[in-house]
Amino acid sequence: MAKSKEKIMEVIFLLAACVSILAVALICVFLFANGIPAMKEIGFADFLFGKAWKPGNDIYGIFPMIMGSIYVTAGAIIIGVPIGLLTAVFMAWYCPEKIYKLIKPAVDLLAGIPSVVYGFFGMVVIVPAIRYYFGGTGSSILAASILLGLMILPTIIGVSESAIRAVPQSYYEGSLALGATHERSIFRTVLPAAKSGIMAGVILGIGRAIGETMAVIMVAGNQARMPAGIFKGIRTLTANIVIEMGYAEGLHREALIATGVVLFVFILIINLSFSLVKMHSEKE
Numbered sequence: 001m002a003k004s005k006e007k008i009m010e011v012i013f014l015l016a017a018c019v020s021i022l023a024v025a026l027i028c029v030f031l032f033a034n035g036i037p038a039m040k041e042i043g044f045a046d047f048l049f050g051k052a053w054k055p056g057n058d059i060y061g062i063f064p065m066i067m068g069s070i071y072v073t074a075g076a077i078i079i080g081v082p083i084g085l086l087t088a089v090f091m092a093w094y095c096p097e098k099i100y101k102l103i104k105p106a107v108d109l110l111a112g113i114p115s116v117v118y119g120f121f122g123m124v125v126i127v128p129a130i131r132y133y134f135g136g137t138g139s140s141i142l143a144a145s146i147l148l149g150l151m152i153l154p155t156i157i158g159v160s161e162s163a164i165r166a167v168p169q170s171y172y173e174g175s176l177a178l179g180a181t182h183e184r185s186i187f188r189t190v191l192p193a194a195k196s197g198i199m200a201g202v203i204l205g206i207g208r209a210i211g212e213t214m215a216v217i218m219v220a221g222n223q224a225r226m227p228a229g230i231f232k233g234i235r236t237l238t239a240n241i242v243i244e245m246g247y248a249e250g251l252h253r254e255a256l257i258a259t260g261v262v263l264f265v266f267i268l269i270i271n272l273s274f275s276l277v278k279m280h281s282e283k284e
Helices: 002-042 044-049 063-094 097-112 115-134 141-151 153-166 169-177 182-193 195-211 214-219 237-245 251-283
Strands: none
Touching (some): 002 251, 044 063, 063 097, 063 141, 063 182, 097 153, 115 141, 115 214, 141 214, 195 251, 237 251
16 A cells, blocks of 8 residues: 555656656747747847847847846846855854844845835836936946846855855864964855855856846836946846737747747756756765
């Protein structure tokens, strides 16, 4: 009886895994089956490196959106990674227990806030602040970078803290025994030992940043042009799809699906990087 129950549960788990794999496979088939023909019709070089996006004239170049996504993601990394890593170090090694009980739920709560709420915060706080201090409309690369930097903090903090806590205590104690200070032991011994886990957190944060849509739409300005400075508006790949898919048809719609293919490739690269980091961590 027990063996039959185990077999039934094994089959259920296998089916669940197959459904997940099938879903990913269907998404891949849909994207590539509809996107690749559009790229061929437009021209791969014209599509990927064209600097003009004018659907009314059948001109579809997504290079400004690619650069916009890269700029915004890079800005989020510059803002979010140092803050997230230092917060993880504080929570793992410096934070008193009473304060930790307050900070940890607050960090977890950040992960559960909907994107549209972040976007609304950006519209009423970040964008007006940039407009007041730096001029312009305020909707810009800087606004989107700051907002995404805040949004990736829970991922970076959570993964990095777990990686730091996973380092054996003997590493820290051995460093102290050799005469190192508390800070030197943490930053020269513990953090290098947790490097793979920290990198995994950063990679996951990058995936969150490059795939974010709603919050970016609300603060980035949504201008399909080459980035002209951190105080100017841009449009990302995800924003381009969401803004125009509702009314697109024909080649325009297929071009948007092809944009999804490019974004999907970016995500695959990020996931591959995560897998490589994980494999390197397991080897160590």
